[in-house]
Amino acid sequence: MSQDHTHDHSCCGGDHHHGHSHHHSEGAEGHADLSGPAESPITVEVTRGSLVESVHRARACIVDAGGHVLARWGDIDAPVYPRSAIKSLQAIPLVESGALDAFGLGDEELALACSSHNGEARHTELVRSWAERVGLTLDDYECGAQIPYDPATAEDLVRRGEAPTAFHNNCSGKHSGFLTTAKHRGERLKGYVRYEHPVQQRILGVMEQMTGQDLFGAPWGVDGCSIPTVGIPLGAIAYAMARIADPVDLPDARAEAVTRIAAAWGKHPFLIGGTGTFDSALMEAAEGAVLVKGGAEGVGCAVIPEQGIGIALKIEDGAARAREVALAALIRSTGALTDAQWARVPQLLTAPLLNRAGMRVGEVRPAAGWPG
Numbered sequence: 437m438s439q440d441h442t443h444d445h446s447c448c449g450g451d452h453h454h455g456h457s458h459h460h461s462e463g464a465e466g467h468a469d470l471s472g473p474a475e476s477p478i479t480v481e482v483t484r485g486s487l488v489e490s491v492h493r494a495r496a497c498i499v500d501a502g503g504h505v506l507a508r509w510g511d512i513d514a515p516v517y518p519r520s521a522i523k524s525l526q527a528i529p530l531v532e533s534g535a536l537d538a539f540g541l542g543d544e545e546l547a548l549a550c551s552s553h554n555g556e557a558r559h560t561e562l563v564r565s566w567a568e569r570v571g572l573t574l575d576d577y578e579c580g581a582q583i584p585y586d587p588a589t590a591e592d593l594v595r596r597g598e599a600p601t602a603f604h605n606n607c608s609g610k611h612s613g614f615l616t617t618a619k620h621r622g623e624r625l626k627g628y629v630r631y632e633h634p635v636q637q638r639i640l641g642v643m644e645q646m647t648g649q650d651l652f653g654a655p656w657g658v659d660g661c662s663i664p665t666v667g668i669p670l671g672a673i674a675y676a677m678a679r680i681a682d683p684v685d686l687p688d689a690r691a692e693a694v695t696r697i698a699a700a701w702g703k704h705p706f707l708i709g710g711t712g713t714f715d716s717a718l719m720e721a722a723e724g725a726v727l728v729k730g731g732a733e734g735v736g737c738a739v740i741p742e743q744g745i746g747i748a749l750k751i752e753d754g755a756a757r758a759r760e761v762a763l764a765a766l767i768r769s770t771g772a773l774t775d776a777q778w779a780r781v782p783q784l785l786t787a788p789l790l791n792r793a794g795m796r797v798g799e800v801r802p803a804a805g806w807p808g
Contacts, residue, residue: 441769442730443767449472453623454583458474460635463549474493475510476493476495476509476510476511476752477494477509477510477803477806478491478493478803478806479492479493479494479496479751479758479762479765479802479803479806479807480492480494480751480757480758480762480800480801480802480803480806481753481787481801481803482743482757482798482801483798483799484789484797484798485797485798487614489798491505491803492734492751492753492755492758492762493510493751493753494509494734494749494750494752494758494759494762495510495511495514495516495670495749495750495752496508496509496512496670496744496750496762497509497512497622497670497671497674497747497748498676498767498770499671499676499677499678499745499746499748500675500682500743500744500745500746501675501678501681501682501683501684501744501745501746502685502778503678505671506745507807509673509807512669512670512671512674512748513578513669513670513671514669514670515667515669516652516667516668516669516670516673516735516750517657517659517666517733517735518609518665518666518668518673518731518735518737518748519606519659519660519731519732519735520606520659520731520732520735521673521729521730521731521735521736521737521748522611522643522673522676522729522731522737523549523550523551523552523729524550524648524677524680524694524697524698524701524727524729524739525639525642525643526549526613526639526642526643527546527549527550527613527697528639528642528646528690528697529613529617529638529639529642530546530549530613530614530616531546531696531697532642532689532690532693533617533620533638534620535616535617535619535620536616538620538621539569540569541566541569541616542702543696543699543700543704544562544700544704544707545562545566545612545613546697546700546701547609547701547703547707547708548562548563548566548609548612549609549610549612549613549706550609550697550700550701550729551606551609551610551707551708551709552606552607552709552715552729552731553585553604553608553609553707553709553710553731554584554585554586554589554709554710554711554712555582555583555584555585555586555590555603555604555605555606556584556586556587556589556711557707558707559608559710560603560608562609562707563603563608563609566609566612567603567612569789570612570615570616570619571619572615572619574602574603576625577602577603577608577612577615578611578613578629578661578662579602579605579607579608579610579629579661579662580602580605580629580661581599581601581602581604581605582602582603582605582606583600583606584600584604585606585710586710586711586790588711590654605661607660607661609707611629611661612716614628614629614630614663617635617638618634619633620691621634623635629661629662629663629664630664631664635726636663636664640664640666643666643735644674645670645690646676646679647668647669647672647673647675648672648697649668649669651666651668653701654666654668655667659732659734670748670749670750671748673737673746673747673748674747674748675746675799676746676782677738677739677746677748678739678743678744678745678746679694679746680694680697680698680739680746681739681740681741681743681744681745682694682744683697696729698739698741700770701727702727703724705719706720708729713765714728714760714763714784715728715729715730717784718764718784720780720782721773721777721781722772722773722777722780723777725740725741725742725772725773726738726739726767726772726773727739727740727741728763730756730760730763732754733750733751733754734749734750734752734754734755734756734758735747735748735749735750735752736749736759736762738763738766738767740767740770741771742772743770743772745770747763747766747767747770749762749763749766756758757787757800758800760784760787761786761787761801761802762802762806764784764785765785765806767805768785769807785801785802786799786800786801786802787799787800787801788800
């Protein structure tokens with residue numbers, strides 16, 4: 437593992453206790469600097485024949501639970517929107533509030549709360565049964581309807597003449613967690629996606645404590661599933677992942693919550709994504725050695741429990757194809773998986789580039805020296 441900056445505490449401040457309100461009007465001024473510095477390395481290259489046709493740059497870091505930056509590439513102090521890569525943090529109140537246990541929910545529901553799923557039958561049936569158990573209806577979900585990511589499932593809906601619903605939304609597990617927590621605490625369900633709602637304020641406080649950041653006044657926008665997404669320094673996101681890997685310094689209740697989340701996350705990799713997804717394939721091969729979660733616009737996170745470290749990555753142009761290859765290379769650099777485990781998923785390290793006829797015409801691969 438390259439270590440061009442060791443024991444740097446600059447990415448992660450001390451724990452910030454959430455004792456203030458974060459109300460401000462939606463669409464407030466404040467813009468994250470997503471351009472990145474010139475020194476952000478080329479991390480992934482895309483070939484066609486003998487030519488490197490395209491390249492992708494990224495910022496990334498590896499951090500331990502003490503807040504030490506073990507390796508860094510590019511500017512990790514500028515805020516990024518973590519998008520769906522931090523669903524594990526957003527699931528903490530579901531456990532910590534007692535809502536999960538109060539409704540008799542278990543590891544499968546907890547894993548689904550951390551997922552960006554394909555909308556396959558196993559995902560949607562679990563969401564539907566969860567909603568019924570809690571006393572929720574489809575109309576309570578404010579994430580919006582979405583055509584399933586899984587092509588076979590989408591085609592099946594078309595054949596049956598059925599429209600997709602919010603249960604097919606890739607974030608419906610996360611939203612089930614939000615609604616369950618609100619129901620348990622007697623909070624209004626309508627508007628639970630809004631920045632000022634108690635559900636989102638509670639999550640904001642959790643993110644502050646886990647990242648060690650004061651997020652009052654931080655840039656924010658509206659995510660694809662309608663909830664707020666808040667700008668957080670990349671190094672602080674990795675720090676939060678490290679604290680899931682090693683929660684020794686967390687308060688007891690939070691340590692117990694993240695331990696349960698990590699166990700569910702690793703135990704049910706299919707629920708996290710589904711057929712053909714990077715997250716599910718990597719975790720199935722890793723057999724619990726690595727927890728991984730991607731987000732929109734090229735963000736990715738990983739948790740390596742045995743080493744007590746977290747990884748965060750932002751592809752500067754937002755390309756998912758680059759995020760997957762770059763994140764796999766970062767994880768490989770830690771030695772968390774054996775060669776035999778990587779041999780089960782070679783397509784994650786170097787992804788084939790196929791044309792419309794299914795012919796391999798190039799590849800998406802780590803650039804020379806990445807990570808290095």
